[in-house]
Amino acid sequence: MGTIDEMYLDNLDEWVNDENQIVTFKKLSLELKVHVNKAKQMLYSFVQHQRNNKDNDHLFVTYFVAGLSHPVVGVKTVKCMVVPEENIEAFKSTLSVVTSSHIYSVGRSKVKDDNKLYLADYDSIHKDSTTNTDIFKFSSIKYPKAKLRSDTEVESQKRYKTEPTTTKQVNGTSKQNGENGHASQKPKQNGENSNVSQKPAAKPQKKGGIAGMFANQAKKMSPEKDTKNKTKSPEKDTKEVKEEDSKDSKKNAKESSNKKGGVMAFFSKQTAKANEKPPEPVKKDKIVKSEPEVKQETMKKEPSPAKRKVSDKGKGKRSKSGQDSDDDSQKKRRRIKAVLIDSSSEEEMDYESPIPSPVREPSPAPESPVPKEVEKESPEKHSPEKTTYTNNGEKKRKRRRKLVPKTFMDDEGYMVTEKVWEDVSTDASETEQPPPKKPQEKVTKSPQKKKASPKKKSPPSAGGRKQAALTNFFKKK
Amino acid sequence: MTEIGESQNAYIGADIFCEFLEVAIHCILYTRELYPAGVFEKKKKFNVPVKICVHPEVLSYVTNTVDSIRLLLKENAVFKVTVVVVTPDHKPAERFVFEVARPTQNIGNDKYLYRLEESLRGFLLKLSITESLLKTLPEDCTWTVQVYTRESAAVAIEQKQHLKDFPWILADERETTLEDAKMIPLKAVNSDYLQMQLYAEESSIK
Numbered sequence: 001m002g003t004i005d006e007m008y009l010d011n012l013d014e015w016v017n018d019e020n021q022i023v024t025f026k027k028l029s030l031e032l033k034v035h036v037n038k039a040k041q042m043l044y045s046f047v048q049h050q051r052n053n054k055d056n057d058h059l060f061v062t063y064f065v066a067g068l069s070h071p072v073v074g075v076k077t078v079k080c081m082v083v084p085e086e087n088i089e090a091f092k093s094t095l096s097v098v099t100s101s102h103i104y105s106v107g108r109s110k111v112k113d114d115n116k117l118y119l120a121d122y123d124s125i126h127k128d129s130t131t132n133t134d135i136f137k138f139s140s141i142k143y144p145k146a147k148l149r150s151d152t153e154v155e156s157q158k159r160y161k162t163e164p165t166t167t168k169q170v171n172g173t174s175k176q177n178g179e180n181g182h183a184s185q186k187p188k189q190n191g192e193n194s195n196v197s198q199k200p201a202a203k204p205q206k207k208g209g210i211a212g213m214f215a216n217q218a219k220k221m222s223p224e225k226d227t228k229n230k231t232k233s234p235e236k237d238t239k240e241v242k243e244e245d246s247k248d249s250k251k252n253a254k255e256s257s258n259k260k261g262g263v264m265a266f267f268s269k270q271t272a273k274a275n276e277k278p279p280e281p282v283k284k285d286k287i288v289k290s291e292p293e294v295k296q297e298t299m300k301k302e303p304s305p306a307k308r309k310v311s312d313k314g315k316g317k318r319s320k321s322g323q324d325s326d327d328d329s330q331k332k333r334r335r336i337k338a339v340l341i342d343s344s345s346e347e348e349m350d351y352e353s354p355i356p357s358p359v360r361e362p363s364p365a366p367e368s369p370v371p372k373e374v375e376k377e378s379p380e381k382h383s384p385e386k387t388t389y390t391n392n393g394e395k396k397r398k399r400r401r402k403l404v405p406k407t408f409m410d411d412e413g414y415m416v417t418e419k420v421w422e423d424v425s426t427d428a429s430e431t432e433q434p435p436p437k438k439p440q441e442k443v444t445k446s447p448q449k450k451k452a453s454p455k456k457k458s459p460p461s462a463g464g465r466k467q468a469a470l471t472n473f474f475k476k477k
Numbered sequence: 478m479t480e481i482g483e484s485q486n487a488y489i490g491a492d493i494f495c496e497f498l499e500v501a502i503h504c505i506l507y508t509r510e511l512y513p514a515g516v517f518e519k520k521k522k523f524n525v526p527v528k529i530c531v532h533p534e535v536l537s538y539v540t541n542t543v544d545s546i547r548l549l550l551k552e553n554a555v556f557k558v559t560v561v562v563v564t565p566d567h568k569p570a571e572r573f574v575f576e577v578a579r580p581t582q583n584i585g586n587d588k589y590l591y592r593l594e595e596s597l598r599g600f601l602l603k604l605s606i607t608e609s610l611l612k613t614l615p616e617d618c619t620w621t622v623q624v625y626t627r628e629s630a631a632v633a634i635e636q637k638q639h640l641k642d643f644p645w646i647l648a649d650e651r652e653t654t655l656e657d658a659k660m661i662p663l664k665a666v667n668s669d670y671l672q673m674q675l676y677a678e679e680s681s682i683k
Contacts, residue, residue, distance in 0.1 A: 020606055058609070109609030112508075115519070115526045119602045122525055123595055 008032060012046045012106070016059070022107030027121040029138045036138055043103045061085045062111055064104040067095035084111065487579045490671030491550035493590075494577055496522075497597050498558065499543045502622070503529045504604045505560050505573055509611075511620050523598050541643040542622050545634060553579060554630030559623045561652070564615055569655050571611060571679040572623075573604070578672040587668060596666040600675055603663040610661050611679055623648050657681040 011032070015021045029039035050056040065088060066080040076096070082104050083091045092098055105117055149157075407417045500522050507517050507528040512535065517528040530536060549555045561572040587593055624645070626634070634645060658678045665674035 020609060022606060060609075107606065107609070109606040112514070113519075113528075115528065116602075116605050119525050119598065119605065122598060126524075 008042050009046055009049060012042070013050075016046075016106055016108060017056070020108055022105050022109065022111070022116060022120040024105040024117060024121045025103065027124045030121075030124050034138065036140055039138075040102045043106050047103065047106055058108055059106055060108065060110050061106050062104045062117070063088050064100070064102055065091055065095070065098065066100045067092075067098040069094060070096045082114070082117065486670050487553065488551060490580060490668075491547055493593065493597075494550060494575075494671050494673065495543050495547045497600065498546065498575065499539055500527050500529070501573075501575070501600065501604060502539050502543075502560055503527065504601055506530055506535070506620070508605050508608050509562055509571075509614060509618075509620075511562065511614075511618060523594050523601065525598055525601065527601065545637075545643060545645065546624055548637065549624065549626055549630055549634055550577070552630055552633075554627045556625040556627075558625070561621050561623055562614060563619050563621060563652075565617045565619075567652075568682070569652060569680060570614060570618065570682075571677060572655065573607075573675065573677050576674045576676075580667075580669055580672055583669060590670075593666070593668045593670065596664070596668070600664050600666070600673075603675070607661070607663065607677055611677065621652070623653060655680040 012023060012028070015023050023043070025036055025039040025043055028034075028042060029036045032039070032042075034042070047059060047061055050059055062082050062084055064080070064082050066078065068076045069079050070076075078099075079095060081091055088101070092101070105111070105120065107120070109116075111117060401421050403419050403421055405417050405419050407415055410416045503517070504527060506512055507514070507530070512530055512532070516530050516532045516535075518531045519526050520529045521527070530539075546555065546558060555577055557574055557576040559572045559574045561569050564570045631645075631647075655678050658680055661677045661679065663675045663677060666672070
């Protein structure tokens with residue numbers, strides 16, 4: 001023990017007298033890796049040693065004193081103070097019971113305020129505060145049930161927060177099925193290329209945007225989930241769809257948060273990219289705005305899953321949607337723009353994402369989701385001005401110019417996304433059969449689409465676009 | 478690192494140094510008790526509490542000083558900045574010398590300036606405990622800031638400063654020399670953005 005004593009006295013002598021530091025018991029316990037109580041004893045014996053054996057009277061010592069104060073209006077309070085040595089008796093006299101009194105710090109300079117004491121052990125205490133378990137190990141205040149979470153736990157928590165919906169939606173369908181589904185849609189889309197129904201365009205925009213966001217997010221987490229997500233919907237029958245509607249409405253809140261997660265993720269990535277587009281904050285606003293609408297619309301939907309099929313009601317709805325469209329159109333446009341930006345950025349995100357991104361793989365199947373989404377979203381966004389909403393929900397053919405983001409690999413091996421104007425005409429009617437369910441699932445997520453056209457026509461158009469996008473994508477490559 | 482990168486870092490370094498200098502001047506005013514403790518308020522800088530003088534004229538004087546030093550720094554014209562405590566009979570009693578230089582090598586490894594911030598905290602701590610190393614000052618001391626620059630920069634700044642209504646004047650020899658001075662090294666830092674060392678000098682006659 002004698003040798004240890006020598007050593008810590010030397011240490012303290014060096015710190016205090018040579019380096020002119022203020023040494024608190026906390027700092028001492030961390031530096032020497034001893035229990036705080038031991039550190040207090042060390043400081044005390046150091047002070048005694050200095051004063052008695054070395055005639056060093058220049059030490060400035062502070063004490064920590066705690067206790068119950070004298071009752072004020074019958075109420076006793078617990079007081080804890082760090083006081084300079086000379087005031088210690090005075091302070092103690094203000095306490096009725098002194099519960100603890102020990103040395104707090106030793107230093108050669110006068111401590112005028114708490115700044116210095118805080119500053120003195122700031123760095124040793126805050127060093128690696130997440131991994132520094134010494135702070136807990138040597139403290140006499142303990143809570144054994146509090147345990148540090150492992151990295152994996154933290155990860156899983158994060159994941160749970162960011163993608164509650166996607167995990168729920170994932171069902172037993174295999175990746176293979178998902179790919180098949182995509183494949184089946186392709187041919188139809190090609191055929192549809194020439195015709196576009198106006199309404200569906202509006203719907204798919206939203207769908208594409210939000211669904212795309214979801215898909216993208218899911219992809220980030222795991223490519224499999226993404227494909228499942230997409231394929232799942234077609235397999236469901238209408239009943240399931242209805243059920244989903246109700247479920248979806250409940251989920252809406254979660255989904256909205258999901259969206260945010262996606263958007264946030266996008267932001268974070270985007271900041272890294274200097275070349276991205278400016279209106280990010282705006283985007284956020286709009287997306288946030290859209291959420292309440294989504295809820296409203298889903299509410300409307302819920303009561304009338306059956307109505308959808310009835311033409312009269314469908315019309316009624318549609319006409320409503322037509323009226324709404326005026327009010328909404330502005331919002332929609334804005335939203336669409338926002339989505340467009342999102343989609344393009346998300347594409348990029350996909351490329352960047354650490355998970356093996358489909359784009360880089362040579363096989364076409366995995367790639368398909370990315371380009372599809374891009375096209376889906378982008379054309380719709382730009383087209384809304386031209387689209388006209390008909391009350392009866394007829395399909396119209398339209399020629400449109402779309403601003404389509406194209407992504408390709410440039411000479412240097414960078415993924416480059418460019419916006420290109422393309423003439424596209426689509427027929428909504430043709431697209432009907434395969435995609436309706438898909439859209440529905442997604443529709444529930446984005447109520448606006450539903451508003452515009454409750455019928456299933458809209459979804460097919462979305463499918464068609466996707467395909468067009470795909471083909472384009474490949475060609476460019 | 479490229480030329481551009483270096484000058485950019487030096488530019489950032491100038492800003493960092495000025496931020497620090499402002500806090501450090503206030504810290505000196507507080508620890509050397511040049512103003513009553515009542516005019517200081519506690520603020521947070523570099524994640525630690527610091528004392529800042531809230532008297533409006535002192536505050537604006539410090540701000541103006543630091544601003545014009547910033548201009549000089551960006552032209553790489555500053556060798557050192559000293560905060561001089563002057564006795565009532567106009568003799569410099571002690572001074573705190575901040576020697577600055579542009580970073581000479583790329584040390585790297587401090588992307589988030591975490592270490593730089595830590596060392597700036599260290600500077601503040603050292604400043605606040607210097608009183609134990611220095612003799613107490615006589616009553617009614619005053620203070621001044623002196624900047625050591627290249628001559629060309631001094632001329633340039635003279636023209637600019639008149640525009641800003643905050644002129645600098647050439648210091649007399651007797652204001653800059655301490656009699657029988659004793660040097661107390663405090664701290665040094667060398668980072669990607671700036672090199673700086675701080676020491677105090679104390680005259681034997683006070």
